[in-house]
Amino acid sequence: MISLDNLTVRFGGVTALDAISAHFTQSISGIIGPNGAGKTTTMNAISGFLDYDGAIAWNDEKIDALNPFKRTRWGLRRSFQKEQIADDLTVLDNLLAITDNLPLSRDEKRAEVEQAIESLAITRLVNRKADSLNAYEKRLTDLGRCIIGKPKIVMLDEPCGGLQQEETDHLGELILKIPTLTQATTLIIDHDVDLISRVCAETLVLDFGKRIAFGETAKVLADPKVKAAYLGVEEVEA
Amino acid sequence: MQITQIMQMTKSAKIGLLFALLAFTFLPVLAGGQWIKIFISTGCFILAASGVAFMYARLGMVSLGQVALMGIGGWVMLRMNHAFDLPFEINLAVAGAVTLVFGWLLAMPALKMRGLYLALITLMAAGGLEVIFSTYRFPNGGEGFWGVMPSVAAPFRRPLVATDDADYLRYIIFAIVVGFLIIELHMRAAPGRAWAMIRRSEAAAYASGVNVVYYKAWAFGLAGFLAGTSGGLLAGGLGLLDPATFRASESIMLFALMVVGGSRGWLGVVIAGVLYRVVPALFNDWTIDADIALVIFGAALLHAIITAPNGLSGQLIDLFGKVGKRT
Ligand SMILES: Nc1ncnc2c1ncn2[C@@H]1O[C@H](COP(=O)(O)OP(=O)(O)OP(=O)(O)O)[C@@H](O)[C@H]1O
Ligand SMILES: [Mg+2]
Numbered sequence: 011m012i013s014l015d016n017l018t019v020r021f022g023g024v025t026a027l028d029a030i031s032a033h034f035t036q037s038i039s040g041i042i043g044p045n046g047a048g049k050t051t052t053m054n055a056i057s058g059f060l061d062y063d064g065a066i067a068w069n070d071e072k073i074d075a076l077n078p079f080k081r082t083r084w085g086l087r088r089s090f091q092k093e094q095i096a097d098d099l100t101v102l103d104n105l106l107a108i109t110d111n112l113p114l115s116r117d118e119k120r121a122e123v124e125q126a127i128e129s130l131a132i133t134r135l136v137n138r139k140a141d142s143l144n145a146y147e148k149r150l151t152d153l154g155r156c157i158i159g160k161p162k163i164v165m166l167d168e169p170c171g172g173l174q175q176e177e178t179d180h181l182g183e184l185i186l187k188i189p190t191l192t193q194a195t196t197l198i199i200d201h202d203v204d205l206i207s208r209v210c211a212e213t214l215v216l217d218f219g220k221r222i223a224f225g226e227t228a229k230v231l232a233d234p235k236v237k238a239a240y241l242g243v244e245e246v247e248a
Numbered sequence: 249m250q251i252t253q254i255m256q257m258t259k260s261a262k263i264g265l266l267f268a269l270l271a272f273t274f275l276p277v278l279a280g281g282q283w284i285k286i287f288i289s290t291g292c293f294i295l296a297a298s299g300v301a302f303m304y305a306r307l308g309m310v311s312l313g314q315v316a317l318m319g320i321g322g323w324v325m326l327r328m329n330h331a332f333d334l335p336f337e338i339n340l341a342v343a344g345a346v347t348l349v350f351g352w353l354l355a356m357p358a359l360k361m362r363g364l365y366l367a368l369i370t371l372m373a374a375g376g377l378e379v380i381f382s383t384y385r386f387p388n389g390g391e392g393f394w395g396v397m398p399s400v401a402a403p404f405r406r407p408l409v410a411t412d413d414a415d416y417l418r419y420i421i422f423a424i425v426v427g428f429l430i431i432e433l434h435m436r437a438a439p440g441r442a443w444a445m446i447r448r449s450e451a452a453a454y455a456s457g458v459n460v461v462y463y464k465a466w467a468f469g470l471a472g473f474l475a476g477t478s479g480g481l482l483a484g485g486l487g488l489l490d491p492a493t494f495r496a497s498e499s500i501m502l503f504a505l506m507v508v509g510g511s512r513g514w515l516g517v518v519i520a521g522v523l524y525r526v527v528p529a530l531f532n533d534w535t536i537d538a539d540i541a542l543v544i545f546g547a548a549l550l551h552a553i554i555t556a557p558n559g560l561s562g563q564l565i566d567l568f569g570k571v572g573k574r575t
Contacts, residue, residue: 107458155456
């Protein structure tokens with residue numbers, strides 16, 4: 011379970027996140043909202059990339075005191091809206107770049123890397139330089155980095171951004187496997203509502219930094235406030 | 249699965265070793281008189297350039313203080329040589345270690361900075377060192393801590409295996425190979441991967457669990473170590489050092505020529521060293537004004553920035569690649 015309690019982030023005078031509270035109890039949950047709603051900012055706060063007020067915990071383990079790289083070592087994994095794998099490294103090295111920094115023995119590290127490669131069936135990519143990968147293969151590598159080393163929290167920021175429908179479907183299948191491969195609680199941001207309804211049991215909806223809905227995905231998507239936010243005609247019904 | 253590729257040799261490494269072997273065998277025989285001294289100092293600058301090159305290519309960090317750091321290594325080397333009766337290698341190790349620490353000191357203000365600001369900090373440090381070197385000069389066997397005496401210099405002890413110039417040039421070529429191997433081993437292990445993530449973005453590094461400050465400081469330390477040993481080797485080559493060698497402008501020049509040569513492999517660094525030392529000497533030989541070299545370097549830098557992101561070495565490799573395919 012991931013708990014956000016009164017999560018608040020300000021950029022200068024702008025309140026990008028306004029006292030967001032949500033307790034994600036399901037193994038995979040979604041965060042949706044229009045552009046600029048504060049979705050990525052939420053993940054950046056959970057990653058410790060920016061200063062925030064409020065509290066973040068996983069299964070009652072508070073992580074607020076950890077700096078960003080210690081959060082990764084603790085068990086936080088994430089991918090970025092624009093993939094952030096190292097172009098001049100091979101796929102294997104991109105995976106090792108994480109296990110290098112984990113408190114595991116050599117054998118455990120190797121086992122983690124092998125398991126990630128096997129679970130995603132990316133053996134053929136292992137020795138390819140990342141700059142020779144297509145968008146989908148990069149996303150796969152990103153996902154591999156997220157499931158490695160017994161993660162506790164996995165966060166995917168628009169994992170299917172820029173992918174073909176088929177690729178999105180396949181990646182969705184793989185994301186659904188995360189709970190069987192790891193103990194992690196997973197959060198996904200995406201604009202693809204079909205993907206979110208297929209993969210996420212619970213969903214948080216943000217708009218202008220405020221929580222406008224949270225709960226079972228189907229119910230949330232049916233909420234008039236959510237529909238209004240997406241159509242940009244809120245206040246009309248209010 | 250091939251996690252143990254750490255010892256695997258790439259094609260570029262094989263060609264590099266072959267090149268080094270040829271240079272090791274023939275260069276000292278073929279080069280005579282003053283040229284052997286020029287190649288010795290070229291070798292020292294190649295080793296130093298490898299430090300800036302890996303910082304630039306692998307971390308995206310611009311360091312404009314490498315030649316100034318060489319000066320520190322050279323100073324320590326001379327100081328040790330004239331104060332104690334220790335073997336050359338121990339003095340060289342001390343020179344490398346002290347400069348490594350200076351690399352760290354330089355890193356401290358720089359760690360929070362990026363891009364242009366980082367470059368400016370290193371340049372300011374180089375400027376400060378320039379003032380110190382020209383004020384206190386280099387030890388030449390005099391009294392006291394600074395060890396400078398006005399006229400002649402006390403003798404410098406070279407390594408036992410390399411007392412004459414020809415053998416000393418071989419010694420330097422060997423040192424360059426060792427230096428390149430140290431960098432290559434880093435690249436293939438955890439530090440290289442951490443650096444690659446840092447270069448991608450700090451967010452990517454944090455998301456990989458990389459302690460960014462620690463690995464940046466490590467890079468500065470390694471570059472400092474390479475600068476220090478190359479400065480120590482230069483001291484051994486010449487027997488005494490001149491403050492003018494380590495001016496801040498020289499650090500900028502070495503960096504610029506590294507960009508011209510290409511930062512991503514051994515060939516670019518070798519080209520940088522040759523442009524830095526051999527070309528001006530050739531011009532001197534042909535009684536062409538040395539300033540012409542500056543103009544040519546400027547044009548080459550523009551060429552590299554505009555059309556050749558991988559430098560001359562990248563273009564050469566592409567060219568050979570094309571020729572290889574045609575035949
Ligand atoms: N580092 C920053 N400095 C200042 N403002 C920022 C910063 N990062 C984000 N913002 C602002 O905070 C708000 C929320 O941005 P965020 O990136 O979280 O949106 P998002 O929901 O992820 O949108 P998108 O769907 O476009 O990715 C935006 O108005 C954005 O301009
Ligand atoms: Mg976003």
